[in-house]
Amino acid sequence: MTAENPSSDRYEFGANWASFIDNHYSAERRRAAAHKLLSFLGKDSLEGMDFLDIGSGSGLHSLAAFDAKAGRIHSFDFDPLSVRTTARLRQLAGEPSNWTVEHGDVLDFDYLDKLGTWSLVYSWGVLHHTGAMWQAIENAAGRVAPGGLLFIALYSSNVVKPSAQFWLDVKRRYNAANASQRRRMEYWYIWRFGLGQNPLRLPQLLRQIYEKKKGRGMSYMTDVRDWLGGWPMEFADDRAVVDYLKNRFDLVRISTGEACTEFLFRCTSEVKARRS
Numbered sequence: 001m002t003a004e005n006p007s008s009d010r011y012e013f014g015a016n017w018a019s020f021i022d023n024h025y026s027a028e029r030r031r032a033a034a035h036k037l038l039s040f041l042g043k044d045s046l047e048g049m050d051f052l053d054i055g056s057g058s059g060l061h062s063l064a065a066f067d068a069k070a071g072r073i074h075s076f077d078f079d080p081l082s083v084r085t086t087a088r089l090r091q092l093a094g095e096p097s098n099w100t101v102e103h104g105d106v107l108d109f110d111y112l113d114k115l116g117t118w119s120l121v122y123s124w125g126v127l128h129h130t131g132a133m134w135q136a137i138e139n140a141a142g143r144v145a146p147g148g149l150l151f152i153a154l155y156s157s158n159v160v161k162p163s164a165q166f167w168l169d170v171k172r173r174y175n176a177a178n179a180s181q182r183r184r185m186e187y188w189y190i191w192r193f194g195l196g197q198n199p200l201r202l203p204q205l206l207r208q209i210y211e212k213k214k215g216r217g218m219s220y221m222t223d224v225r226d227w228l229g230g231w232p233m234e235f236a237d238d239r240a241v242v243d244y245l246k247n248r249f250d251l252v253r254i255s256t257g258e259a260c261t262e263f264l265f266r267c268t269s270e271v272k273a274r275r276s
Contacts, residue, residue, distance in 0.1 A: 011175055011229035013129070014081025017058040020222040021085050025060075033064040040253065040262060041120075041151065046070035052118040054106050054140055055126030059086030062101075065122070066093050074115065076104030078130075106136045117145035124153040125260055131232040134244070141245060144267040150249060156261040157235035164235045167227075174228045182228075189224055227259070236261075 038044065051065040056075035059082075065073050073096075075086045080103055087101045104111050106123070107130055121144045127136040137152070144150045157164055174185055194208075195201045209220040238261050242251050249265035 009175065009231065011129075011171075011226075011231045012079075012081075013057065013226070013230070014077070014079035014083075014085065016222060016225050016229070017082050018085045020058050020219055021060075021088065024219040024222065025058075025089075029060065030063060030067065033060045034067040037061060037064045037122075038068055040255070040264060041149070042253070043068075046120065049119045050074075052115065052121045052143055054121065054123035054143075055082075055129075056086040056101070057082050057126070059089035059101070061122065061124060062086060062099065063089045063093060065120075066090075066096060066099055070120070071098060072118075073099040074118075075099070075101045078103070078105050106130060106139050107132055109139060112139055112143060115143060117148065118143055119145050119148040120151065121148065122151045124151070124262075125155070125226075127152060128155050128234045128236060129230055129232060133234040133236065137241070137244065141248065141265075141267075144249075144265075146267055146269065148267050149252070150245075150265040150267065151263070152265075153260040153262045154236040154241060155233070155259055156256065157237050158261070159257060159259065160235060168233060170228060171231045171233055175231050182225075185228055186221070186224055189228060194224075 038046070046065055046068040047070075049070055050072035051062070051070040051074075053062045053065070053073070053075040056062050056077045059075060062073055062075040075090075077083050077086065083101060083103050090096070090099050090101050093099070106112065106127065121140055123140050127133055127140060130136040133154070137154075140152065141150055160167060170185070174182060177185065190205075191197060194205045238254070238256060241261075241263060242254075245251075245265055248267060248269050250268055251263065252266050253262075253264040255262040
């Protein structure tokens with residue numbers, strides 16, 4: 001998510017997602033996104049469910065929910081360009097009446113309150129970029145209907161290397177850099193972390209790029225730029241997230257070991273988001 005009037009201390013997420021759709025969108029990626037969504041949920045379809053996409057980014061996963069036959073879909077993002085990009089995919093889907101797209105902020109309690117509750121609330125790689133991660137988690141949780149599902153992904157402090165502070169410093173430098181400096185930082189990242197400073201690892205990197213495409217339908221370079229630039233940024237301890245929600249949610253599934261830990265929770269009681 002990106003500020004409506006981007007500044008040097010906030011990454012232009014929307015431009016990165018627009019570039020992804022312009023250069024990498026395909027029917028194959030569309031199918032992969034739907035498969036990944038349903039696979040993690042353990043479902044064959046989303047029939048009988050509605051889908052709230054918090055921080056829709058490219059819109060690919062809202063489109064996946066549409067393809068999975070969700071009954072009602074609402075996508076919103078803080079970045080106007082992400083909103084327009086999501087709207088492009090809605091148009092590609094035939095502008096279905098059950099899918100709405102608009103500008104919104106997960107930290108705006110009054111906006112969220114108007115949305116009501118949903119049987120599936122989804123926010124992948126977004127809440128840690130708000131500048132107030134725990135409040136964003138709280139607000140997202142408050143949109144889940146009793147018995148509904150919360151599917152979130154957060155950058156994990158448990159696996160980050162060399163350290164969280166190392167990457168926070170990199171992100172600050174990337175956002176302050178000009179275009180050519182950013183490209184050099186991207187090449188540095190690929191050499192040091194993609195290849196491990198070993199050109200013989202190129203086949204492994206190519207396999208990783210392919211698996212990313214087949215997994216969530218994402219692009220390796222889009223994710224590299226998102227990782228280097230993503231600011232504001234916070235890291236979350238996996239156990240702290242589970243403990244934070246345990247009085248109101250059961251943990252259904254967790255996927256760890258990657259930069260983002262994926263959590264699937266089921267709401268066990270009516271949740272009301274608290275004002276900070």
